[in-house]
Amino acid sequence: MNSGNQTTTFSNGHSSPTANLMSFLWLLPAEIQILELLVALSIFVAIHAWQQTKRQGLAVWPVVGMLPSLLLALRHDMYEWITSVLDGMGGTFTFHGPWLTNLQCIVTADPRNLEYLLKTKFSNFPKGKYFQNTVRDLLGDGIFGADDEVWHRQRKIASLEFHSAKFRSLTVQSLYELVHSRLLPVLESACDNRTPMDLQDVLLRLTFDNVCIIAFGIDPGCLRPGLPKIPFARAFEDATEATIIRFITPTAIWKAMRFFDLGNERRLRRSLKQVDEFAYEVIRTRKKELSLESGDEKKAARSDLLTVFTNYKDEEGMAFSDKFLRDVCVNFILAGRDTSSVALAWFFWLLNRHPEVEDKILEEIRRIVEERENNREGEGEKSLVFKSEEVKRMEYLHAALSEALRLYPSVPVDHKEVIEDEVFPDGTVLKKGTKVIYAIYSMGRMESIWGKNCRDYKPERWLKDGRFMSESAYKFTAFNGGPRLCLGKDFAYYQMKFVAASILYRYQVKVVESHPVVPKLALTMYMKYGLKVTLARRNESKLLK
Numbered sequence: 001m002n003s004g005n006q007t008t009t010f011s012n013g014h015s016s017p018t019a020n021l022m023s024f025l026w027l028l029p030a031e032i033q034i035l036e037l038l039v040a041l042s043i044f045v046a047i048h049a050w051q052q053t054k055r056q057g058l059a060v061w062p063v064v065g066m067l068p069s070l071l072l073a074l075r076h077d078m079y080e081w082i083t084s085v086l087d088g089m090g091g092t093f094t095f096h097g098p099w100l101t102n103l104q105c106i107v108t109a110d111p112r113n114l115e116y117l118l119k120t121k122f123s124n125f126p127k128g129k130y131f132q133n134t135v136r137d138l139l140g141d142g143i144f145g146a147d148d149e150v151w152h153r154q155r156k157i158a159s160l161e162f163h164s165a166k167f168r169s170l171t172v173q174s175l176y177e178l179v180h181s182r183l184l185p186v187l188e189s190a191c192d193n194r195t196p197m198d199l200q201d202v203l204l205r206l207t208f209d210n211v212c213i214i215a216f217g218i219d220p221g222c223l224r225p226g227l228p229k230i231p232f233a234r235a236f237e238d239a240t241e242a243t244i245i246r247f248i249t250p251t252a253i254w255k256a257m258r259f260f261d262l263g264n265e266r267r268l269r270r271s272l273k274q275v276d277e278f279a280y281e282v283i284r285t286r287k288k289e290l291s292l293e294s295g296d297e298k299k300a301a302r303s304d305l306l307t308v309f310t311n312y313k314d315e316e317g318m319a320f321s322d323k324f325l326r327d328v329c330v331n332f333i334l335a336g337r338d339t340s341s342v343a344l345a346w347f348f349w350l351l352n353r354h355p356e357v358e359d360k361i362l363e364e365i366r367r368i369v370e371e372r373e374n375n376r377e378g379e380g381e382k383s384l385v386f387k388s389e390e391v392k393r394m395e396y397l398h399a400a401l402s403e404a405l406r407l408y409p410s411v412p413v414d415h416k417e418v419i420e421d422e423v424f425p426d427g428t429v430l431k432k433g434t435k436v437i438y439a440i441y442s443m444g445r446m447e448s449i450w451g452k453n454c455r456d457y458k459p460e461r462w463l464k465d466g467r468f469m470s471e472s473a474y475k476f477t478a479f480n481g482g483p484r485l486c487l488g489k490d491f492a493y494y495q496m497k498f499v500a501a502s503i504l505y506r507y508q509v510k511v512v513e514s515h516p517v518v519p520k521l522a523l524t525m526y527m528k529y530g531l532k533v534t535l536a537r538r539n540e541s542k543l544l545k
């Protein structure tokens with residue numbers, strides 16, 4: 001008789017059914033006992049996970065937390081997965097990562113929480129140490145990851161510049177040249193050759209050249225016939241991709257991989273080397289030019305951000321270091337390159353599925369062109385250039401682009417950290433140090449925010465009596481809100497409208513049938529396989545009547 005049996009009999013004088021079962025189990029060979037224990041453990045884990053699912057909307061497994069669901073979602077569509085969980089949980093849920101990792105966070109899509117976090121309690125929700133440590137190798141102390149004084153100073157300098165007449169004229173002029181001397185010839189040749197092309201790639205090249213002109217005052221010439229490979233652009237893309245992988249890797253693991261120079265971290269190191277070489281070379285050249293340029297007038301004529309930051313001196317007369325200037329430029333490239341280009345790619349894809357929207361945009365363009373008909377001497381169909389006041393009058397196009405951004409925001413999720421214990425307006429308790437993810441993509445798909453037709457592409461929801469009506473930044477969070485509202489918002493709308501109108505006026509853009517369109521997991525919402533399209537020249541007489 002074994003000890004287990006003895007103990008049970010001793011306690012009450014009778015053997016219970018459980019005791020009998022136990023004694024039977026102990027009589028079995030060791031392998032079967034282990035198997036039985038594993039089955040019992042699995043049943044326990046499954047019941048526990050089921051109970052948690054009922055409570056949290058998502059299975060929480062012992063040790064690994066919600067990681068299995070996340071990994072499964074990563075194989076399909078992570079943004080849709082987050083949306084469905086948020087939907088089921090009323091707009092906010094807690095993500096439990098594996099034990100001993102830093103993947104725990106609160107995920108929210110509730111506009112009340114967004115207003116609280118982005119505006120009301122702004123200073124209690126910085127980007128935080130976790131975000132900064134994760135992106136530091138790529139973004140350094142640049143505006144995207146910075147907090148407090150480091151952020152505030154950059155915001156002030158850049159904001160003054162963004163709102164200056166000089167800067168505005170640089171953006172308008174550079175865009176005009178890029179569209180008319182580079183984009184349209186590339187499209188024209190794709191149209192002549194009847195070859196499908198990746199429109200997302202072409203748009204990324206355009207915005208890359210544009211933002212380099214604005215940030216560095218140099219034109220890298222990414223968008224030109226033959227679409228040459230630009231090592232810096234490739235390296236920049238690799239570096240952002242490798243950085244996002246850190247967010248879904250436990251910190252200790254990616255730090256160990258960085259130390260041993262392995263896998264993703266090796267790729268990041270190599271691509272950063274190229275990014276840095278390019279940035280430092282530009283900074284060296286600019287400093288040399290500025291020191292050679294005689295007279296304040298010539299210096300003042302330059303209006304790119306690098307010049308403004310290079311010339312800046314603080315109260316003690318200290319200038320920024322080269323490393324900091326590198327960070328400023330890299331951050332502005334990230335801000336300006338990947339956002340409006342991917343937004344335009346989703347917009348053209350949506351137009352393909354909604355020809356009625358395209359017709360209305362064309363009607364608006366036609367009206368604007370007709371109004372200046374008498375004024376078009378010397379301007380043929382090909383050379384027509386939209387003036388900035390005409391671009392401003394394109395209200396339906398503005399609505400159609402906003403609607404595309406509502407459904408496919410260029411920044412699909414964003415991140416904050418809690419400094420002091422807090423309670424969100426929806427009652428969620430936040431402990432100091434908690435990470436908060438706000439799910440911008442999911443917000444565009446919430447019935448509670450946009451009504452029953454939230455998933456439909458309907459530019460009309462933005463219009464009242466034909467005029468564009470903006471929405472609260474805490475409902476439509478594509479450009480962020482509060483003190484960290486996107487600095488490039490006005491420029492981005494101008495850029496997207498000018499590019500979209502210039503293309504649509506001349507070409508019908510057809511997405512290649514069966515081309516797969518899915519979002520890629522990245523800091524910005526790229527299409528994973530690009531956007532393969534063919535172009536057909538529009539008949540101007542048809543457009544005008």
Ligand code: HEM
Nearest residue numbers: 143335336339340343410411478479480484486487488492
């Ligand atoms: C469709 C186009 C764009 C969208 C959807 C967009 C969206 C955003 C979002 C969501 C943020 C907040 C990011 C964060 O704090 O984590 C942001 C910040 C910012 N954006 Fe944009 N952006 C666009 C275009 C641009 C362009 C073209 C520029 C400049 C050339 C620009 C410059 C900035 C800057 C400097 C910030 C940092 C603001 C700060 O932290 O104070 N953006 N943008």
